[in-house]
Amino acid sequence: MRMSLTRSKRRTAPTDAIDATDSTTRAASGSRPRRPLRGAALLLAAALAGSLALSACGDDDSSDEPAAATATTFPAGSTMAKLQSASTITVGTKFDQPLFGLKNLRGEPEGFDVEIARIITDALGIPADKVKFVETVSANREPFIEQHRVDLVVATYTINDKRKQVVDFAGPYYVAGQTLMVRAGETAITGKDTLAGKKVCSVSGSTPAERIRTQAPDAELTLFDVYSKCAEALKAGQVDAVTTDNAILLGLMDSDPGAFKLVGEPFSTEPYGIGIAKGDDEFRTFINDTLEAAYTDGRYETAYKDTIGKVEPDMPTPPAVDRYTS
Amino acid sequence: MPLVTLEGVSKSFGKNRVLNDINLTVEAGEVVCVIGPSGSGKSTLCRCVNRLETIDEGRITFDGRPLPAEGRELARMRAQVGMVFQSFNLFAHRTILDNITLGPRRVNGVRRAEAEEKARALLERVGIADKADRLPRQLSGGQQQRAAIARALAMEPKLMLFDEPTSALDPEMIQEVLDVMRSLAASGMTMIVVTHEMGFARSAADRVVFMADGRLLEVAPPKNFFAAPASERAADFLAKVLTH
Amino acid sequence: MAGRPEQRSEHRADYGWSHIDAVLDNLDIFREGFVQTLRLSLFAAVSALILGTGLAAMRVSPVPPLRWAGTAYVETVRNTPLTIVFFFVVFVLPQVDIVFSYFTFAVMALTIYHTALVCEAVRSGVNGVDAGQAEAARALGLTFSQTLRLVVLPQAFRNVVQPLGSVGSALIRNTSIAAAFGVQELTGISQRLTTANPGDVVAVLLAGIVCYLVLTLSLAWAVGLTERRLTRTPR
Ligand SMILES: Nc1ncnc2c1ncn2[C@@H]1O[C@H](COP(=O)(O)OP(=O)(O)OP(=O)(O)O)[C@@H](O)[C@H]1O
Numbered sequence: 001m002r003m004s005l006t007r008s009k010r011r012t013a014p015t016d017a018i019d020a021t022d023s024t025t026r027a028a029s030g031s032r033p034r035r036p037l038r039g040a041a042l043l044l045a046a047a048l049a050g051s052l053a054l055s056a057c058g059d060d061d062s063s064d065e066p067a068a069a070t071a072t073t074f075p076a077g078s079t080m081a082k083l084q085s086a087s088t089i090t091v092g093t094k095f096d097q098p099l100f101g102l103k104n105l106r107g108e109p110e111g112f113d114v115e116i117a118r119i120i121t122d123a124l125g126i127p128a129d130k131v132k133f134v135e136t137v138s139a140n141r142e143p144f145i146e147q148h149r150v151d152l153v154v155a156t157y158t159i160n161d162k163r164k165q166v167v168d169f170a171g172p173y174y175v176a177g178q179t180l181m182v183r184a185g186e187t188a189i190t191g192k193d194t195l196a197g198k199k200v201c202s203v204s205g206s207t208p209a210e211r212i213r214t215q216a217p218d219a220e221l222t223l224f225d226v227y228s229k230c231a232e233a234l235k236a237g238q239v240d241a242v243t244t245d246n247a248i249l250l251g252l253m254d255s256d257p258g259a260f261k262l263v264g265e266p267f268s269t270e271p272y273g274i275g276i277a278k279g280d281d282e283f284r285t286f287i288n289d290t291l292e293a294a295y296t297d298g299r300y301e302t303a304y305k306d307t308i309g310k311v312e313p314d315m316p317t318p319p320a321v322d323r324y325t326s
Numbered sequence: 327m328p329l330v331t332l333e334g335v336s337k338s339f340g341k342n343r344v345l346n347d348i349n350l351t352v353e354a355g356e357v358v359c360v361i362g363p364s365g366s367g368k369s370t371l372c373r374c375v376n377r378l379e380t381i382d383e384g385r386i387t388f389d390g391r392p393l394p395a396e397g398r399e400l401a402r403m404r405a406q407v408g409m410v411f412q413s414f415n416l417f418a419h420r421t422i423l424d425n426i427t428l429g430p431r432r433v434n435g436v437r438r439a440e441a442e443e444k445a446r447a448l449l450e451r452v453g454i455a456d457k458a459d460r461l462p463r464q465l466s467g468g469q470q471q472r473a474a475i476a477r478a479l480a481m482e483p484k485l486m487l488f489d490e491p492t493s494a495l496d497p498e499m500i501q502e503v504l505d506v507m508r509s510l511a512a513s514g515m516t517m518i519v520v521t522h523e524m525g526f527a528r529s530a531a532d533r534v535v536f537m538a539d540g541r542l543l544e545v546a547p548p549k550n551f552f553a554a555p556a557s558e559r560a561a562d563f564l565a566k567v568l569t570h
Numbered sequence: 571m572a573g574r575p576e577q578r579s580e581h582r583a584d585y586g587w588s589h590i591d592a593v594l595d596n597l598d599i600f601r602e603g604f605v606q607t608l609r610l611s612l613f614a615a616v617s618a619l620i621l622g623t624g625l626a627a628m629r630v631s632p633v634p635p636l637r638w639a640g641t642a643y644v645e646t647v648r649n650t651p652l653t654i655v656f657f658f659v660v661f662v663l664p665q666v667d668i669v670f671s672y673f674t675f676a677v678m679a680l681t682i683y684h685t686a687l688v689c690e691a692v693r694s695g696v697n698g699v700d701a702g703q704a705e706a707a708r709a710l711g712l713t714f715s716q717t718l719r720l721v722v723l724p725q726a727f728r729n730v731v732q733p734l735g736s737v738g739s740a741l742i743r744n745t746s747i748a749a750a751f752g753v754q755e756l757t758g759i760s761q762r763l764t765t766a767n768p769g770d771v772v773a774v775l776l777a778g779i780v781c782y783l784v785l786t787l788s789l790a791w792a793v794g795l796t797e798r799r800l801t802r803t804p805r
């Protein structure tokens with residue numbers, strides 16, 4: 001068997017060593033200019049850094065913003081009153097989600113979720129430097145809330161019925177949805193119905209990967225373990241589109257400005273809510289009120305413009321909060 | 327024309343100078359026995375002749391030409407020089423017959439049937455015709471060494487090198503090997519024999535070479551050497567080995 | 571690609587045999603993953619065996635530059651995590667216009683890595699053969715490659731069967747890294763099925779483990795058989 005690493009003239013290299021019946025992973029076609037190694041090198045560096053980085057939660061009591069001293073009075077015994085008198089709060093957020101919650105070089109998370117959390121903590125009258133952010137990955141959001149290790153979770157947290165059985169949600173404050181990201185110069189792909197015969201990339205075992213199988217059955221699916229690899233493959237022309245929640249896609253676009261764009265209408269609905277302890281309806285109503293106020297007084301728009309707006313300037317209409325009764 | 331010449335040959339292993347300015351000529355048809363105390367460099371000298379060891383200084387020629395560097399040329403030269411080792415070194419995974427036919431078939435391109443016919447004749451000659459289909463480990467030491475000699479002879483060499491061929495053998499097997507070597511010497515084969523068998527050196531050698539500390543101290547016909555060694559070292563050495 | 575995985579209705583209180591349905595209902599998808607893992611293993615094993623033996627030959631050759639090159643390869647590759655090798659093959663090679671399918675890329679990455687391991691196994695086997703064997707062969711006039719092929723490797727092989735078996739077993743397990751690089755093999759399929767059947771995670775993962783065991787135990791059996799054959803005296 002020959003396994004030489006010779007350069008292939010054609011992009012669709014004949015796989016002389018291995019029979020190429022595996023259509024889902026066939027090489028990309030169409031000639032593209034050579035690219036510098038930088039992209040892959042950065043990706044590699046990021047992967048290494050990621051695997052080495054400790055998942056330590058940053059204690060960030062350093063903030064230069066002055067304390068918001070609003071003297072609102074809350075009903076005695078309410079969560080709001082307790083938090084206000086304690087004058088400190090713990091918020092769970094993602095530390096690795098660009099544009100929503102991403103740890104910056106000073107160790108503080110930044111993004112839309114963080115700004116939404118600040119709107120609420122401000123309304124509680126808690127000084128900005130007394131707001132403690134801890135990392136909540138997808139799997140530990142419910143446990144952290146149930147064990148009262150956090151007071152609220154703003155972490156690209158999709159509201160659904162299963163989760164509502166153990167926690168309660170204020171909001172939604174943003175509606176994400178599965179959509180497609182393509183190369184900036186792409187013209188052939190305009191939505192999920194133009195994917196026949198195209199190579200679409202997603203993450204192995206993810207819900208979006210399963211959804212695209214039914215939504216675009218004629219697309220060829222390529223699966224990696226992380227989306228950054230999909231972005232690299234898209235850039236290199238080995239796949240034609242990447243699909244997952246637009247929130248994640250926007251993050252990928254943010255880390256490689258100008259290389260990609262989103263196309264088509266979202267074909268799923270992921271309402272992001274604020275998770276709090278189950279049964280604390282008072283607190284939930286307070287957060288919903290605060291959100292609605294922020295929608296109209298411009299604070300929501302500022303939060304958007306400062307974060308997601310940098311990548312996607314068109315701000316969607318803020319979603320109506322869902323004051324469900326459990 | 328001499329078959330083998332060594333001119334000013336020196337060799338060191340690290341700081342240990344094992345061969346020191348060796349000059350020696352071996353004529354075709356001659357039997358030369360190399361003797362000397364342990365560690366004097368006899369084996370190294372023998373191995374240098376077919377370039378199993380490389381030399382640091384000097385020049386060695388075989389059949390009028392300097393030894394080639396590693397490669398096909400050297401392989402061709404080695405095919406003309408048979409070598410018999412102290413520890414036999416028969417190919418452990420092959421039968422005696424295969425051991426003997428391997429060289430002729432793979433190096434000289436002789437056909438299998440022809441090679442086997444000749445191999446059986448050689449086994450007959452060294453007295454182990456019945457062992458052709460055995461594995462080396464199924465033979466006694468003396469039988470293995472005779473098979474090894476047959477293996478070397480199968481290449482029809484111009485020169486045979488023996489590096490202490492009987493040192494690893496039980497006493498009762500030494501004679502059967504020496505007998506084979508004697509008859510080989512009588513047939514006119516050119517031989518360089520490193521040995522501790524003084525009896526063999528005395529009776530079979532045309533010349534005896536005495537080595538000590540990497541130097542070639544004496545070269546003489548056995549009659550003269552054993553009767554009256556020229557150097558004190560040789561006299562000492564003989565006194566020790568002959569009283570045993 | 572086979573169809574969409576069957577989503578099972580919830581069996582909340584039931585932790586019995588019914589979880590196996592998550593596997594049985596998706597047997598065709600599972601088989602697809604199994605076959606992919608098997609193909610990855612076989613292609614990479616054959617390539618690594620050939621190249622690794624060649625590399626071992628370089629490392630014991632009398633030509634210094636070949637020895638150096640062999641050593642450099644082994645030390646570099648052996649001290650690089652396999653994931654990084656995959657990264658290099660899958661994301662760097664396309665930058666210099668070397669493009670294959672992700673399956674081929676995975677075979678290449680696995681081959682590059684395990685060639686170094688095969689080389690070391692073979693080399694230690696070669697070193698285990700008495701030096702006198704090679705000397706006798708060279709003294710007969712056999713070339714270096716003949717010496718290796720006809721005398722040393724056949725004797726080294728019996729010492730090497732067991733270590734090569736270990737390399738093969740590692741290879742089978744290492745194919746799972748391909749799941750992160752565009753190949754849907756057993757691990758990728760298991761991930762997919764656990765998403766579709768969150769209630770049956772354990773059953774799906776156990777089925778995956780069984781598949782890997784089937785492969786590694788078959789290999790162990792073959793190794794044992796080969797070893798017994800070799801230690802029996804020929805003729
Ligand atoms: N491969 C080697 N590496 C290092 N030193 C060696 C090597 N081969 C031999 N020597 C050393 O060179 C010297 C001469 O060795 P050699 O085997 O030629 O002696 P000898 O005369 O054959 O001795 P003996 O009668 O014991 O076989 C010894 O000191 C030995 O230790």
Ligand SMILES: [Mg+2]
Pocket residue numbers: 368369370490
């Ligand atoms: Mg010796």
